[in-house]
Amino acid sequence: MKNSWKNKILKNAILAYENNEVEKAIHFLKILANESVSTACRLLGLIYSVQSDTIYDEKYWNTRFITSLKKEAQGGDIDALFKLANLYQHGDLVTQNEKKAQCFFLKAATNGHTIAQFHLAMLYKHGFCSLPINDNAYQYWLKIAADNAHPEAMYYHGLELIRQKRYSEAEVFIYHANQKGFWLAEDYINKFLTPSQIIPH
Structure with a gap:
């Protein structure tokens, strides 16, 4: 959600809810929901x-959330793609x-x-989400995530480099993970x- 006015309304909604102004928060969130902002839904x-005495409202907005999230994903929003992936992996709301x-x-990872x-690397490492254990795929996605400065990926990629006896390279990744x-x-x-080994490279 890159629109500054939408971000402002979302912040106002959260602030209102934190101040126990629930109706005010709902008002702000419905403005965003009408713009198909998945987070608001x-x-x-x-x-x-x-807050509701029935489950109708909850189910209605959860359905709107999934619909809006799919729309954002179709528009190329990689955060929406990642959120959808997690929902389908665990069967949460879908x-x-x-x-x-x-x-x-894969779409989210391929698009940066x-x-x-990193998550895809772990899926291949452990064979989760019906993917086969595949060390080559694990190493591939781990390196990409590490090169893109994901902290945990940098650390584990550093350990892999140590196993390959590429110590100087490993130190750089582990240092930056720290x-x-x-x-x-x-x-x-x-x-x-x-101490001499942890000077930035």
Whole structure:
């Protein structure tokens, strides 16, 4: 959601809800929902799940959420693609469909979504979401995510480089994973690297 006015209304809605001004929050969110903003539809579904005496409103807005999310994904929104992939993988608000999940993860990853790239790597590593365990695919997507500065991917790619005895390259990735706050990278540096080895490359 790149439109500044939509972001402003969304922030106002969240602030209103935090201040217990529920009706005001709903008013703002419905403005965005009428613009097919999926986040607004999802929030309305969550609000009505605790505010409504019936489940009708909750189901209605959850359906609107999925419809809006699909529309955003069709428009090339990679965050929407990734969200849809997760929903289909776990069967949350939709019928579980791992083939659709695979497709959406791949589309998001191919179009530069770094979290999707790392997630896809993990799916291939562990054989989740009906994908086969495939070390080549794991290494491929892990490196792409690491090159795109995903903290966890940088750390695990660094470990893979260590296994290949490419120590200098590994240190760079692990150092930058630590700089981005990934705790395992900090732990590794404290245990295995001397101060001279953790100078930025």
